[in-house]
Amino acid sequence: MDSIYSSSSSSSKGKNIITDALSNCFYCKSETTTIKNGWQLYGGDLALLCESCCSAYEDGSFCSRFHKRENGWRDCALCGKMLHCGCIISLKDIVLMDFGGICCMDCGNKYLIRVRI
């Protein structure tokens, strides 16, 4: 049986899971012994990703790297940044606005979060 060690991070986000055996990245299928937690899947588990896919997921560059030609792109209503909508991978980077449209998390944190206070 594989032994599995977790990093000391208390959050599941980007947490390292190091195994003795090779695992496949959920997205790109590359083999790795260091896998990380990514987005939450429909069934509730987290996608287990290689370092490269997880890094792109965490820094918000995943869709601009891998989904450039897909449809669903919208611009942030406040700064114009393009974001990939209708995509589980960019979900964490998007705020849905009350009258329709979206804004990015940076603009959301600056202008919108105060309504929750």
Add this chain to the structure above:
Amino acid sequence: MDSIYSSSSSSSKGKNIITDALSNCFYCKSETTTIKNGWQLYGGDLALLCESCCSAYEDGSFCSRFHKRENGWRDCALCGKMLHCGCIISLKDIVLMDFGGICCMDCGNKYLIRVRI
């Protein structure tokens, strides 16, 4: 002070709120004495809508009526139906798929819900 009567529905979805005074629909601003609960706003409250806007919201035709020229449209990966992504109003009609992309609720109920059992 206005008196407010609620319908007998136990769910907040589409619930009638009848007031003595005229209210404005959250979206189209038309005046009405019969307003209904719509989508959940960023601050947690529900958008209060006129009958026409609420009907379009509930039957999933809102975005095809009012957001036709906006970007963010994607096709259901299973049946090809076009859905408006990155929009708070169509959120209830969309399932995000594990590898990216979306499907409509009809296809989601047919093919995906079983993973939750």
